[in-house]
Amino acid sequence: MISDSDLKKIQPKLLNGESSPLHVQVGVPIPKVIRIRFFSPDEWEEFTEEWASSLKSDYSRVRRFGGSGDLGVDIAGFFSEQGFEGEWDNYQCKRYDHALRPGDVWVEIGKIIYYSYRGEYTAPRKHYFVCSQGIGTSLEKLLNKPAELKAKTIENWDKYCLNGITSTVTISLTGGLKSHLDAFDFSVFTSRSLVEIIEGHSKTVFHAVRFGGGLPARPNPTTPPPIPTENESRYIRQLLDAYGDHLGTRLHDTTALNSHDIIKRDYLRQRERFYHAESLKNFARDTVPEGTFDSLQDEIYHGVIDICENSHPTGFERMKATVAQASAVAGTSNPLVSSIKTQDRQGICHQLANDDRLIWMPKND
Known part of the structure; x- marks a missing residue:
């Protein structure tokens, strides 16, 4: 006959000593x-x-x-x-x-x-x-x-x-x-x-x-050098044209900004944002499949292009509105989403301007 001493209580052990919110969401991780x-x-x-x-x-x-x-x-x-x-x-x-x-x-x-x-x-x-x-x-x-x-x-x-x-x-x-x-x-x-x-x-x-398991920690972005590189020439030219439109004068190079403190500070912020986006581009190259960053750029483009092509008083206002809109593009479908910062979204606008996909001074303005 089976006695009571042969019977044990059902007492499952906690998963590895404790359970976590991740276990509740996706279950027990399966070893690779x-x-x-x-x-x-x-x-x-x-x-x-x-x-x-x-x-x-x-x-x-x-x-x-x-x-x-x-x-x-x-x-x-x-x-x-x-x-x-x-x-x-x-x-x-x-x-x-x-x-x-x-x-x-x-x-x-x-x-x-x-x-x-x-x-x-x-x-x-x-x-x-x-x-x-x-x-x-x-x-x-x-x-x-x-x-x-x-x-x-x-x-x-x-x-x-x-x-x-x-x-x-x-x-x-x-x-x-x-x-x-x-x-x-x-x-x-x-x-x-x-x-x-x-x-x-x-x-x-x-x-x-x-x-899975997430992406590695992302390095800090490079500080923009005092003298812009050749890779920055097109988006900076676009910025100068937009600033000139706002000021009512032609700006031949960045030294012309020295007498316009507010515009100069904006220019420095835009360069920082561009370098944030460039650092994300390099990070993507080393951590996710080819085309992932291009897909993010496309998502930002489609999130801002309607704002960019709206009517604006000046090219400067167009750029500011477009960059602000980029901050609101979630990009949640992209594998890089956990590593994206607001500055990256904003900086991608200048990468797109570098390729003339975004134009601050359309010819029909």
């Missing part, structure tokens, strides 16, 4: 390694492409190969412009429903042996196995024992490589190919863990968008 294991084929393909972009700092060139004629090459990192004729690394990225096993790699090893023997490429400096489910213990042990890995490759050649390397010809491990394999340095075969892949991915502009 676990999320990768549930990627669809398309998501895995996209993820590895994104991750491969992090390798560009390690190599002269990084290229992706695929299809039935990949010759055992998936992602190649070249150390020189010699490509496959020089030193290079190979990354073989597999998506399976299980951790990578020895039986999954014999044909891949066979391809590297065979095609390097054929002269399609020199043997890679390193050949890294990567798998969406990680590297299994049995394979990891083999990869750390090159001599045993070579012996097992020979042992499994007929089963996996004889008819598996290419569908057009049977490849027997005899003669020159056997000699090539015997001389081949099997220490080139190794692996990259999912933790290492995620670490590399975290250095790309795709990481925050794919995994």
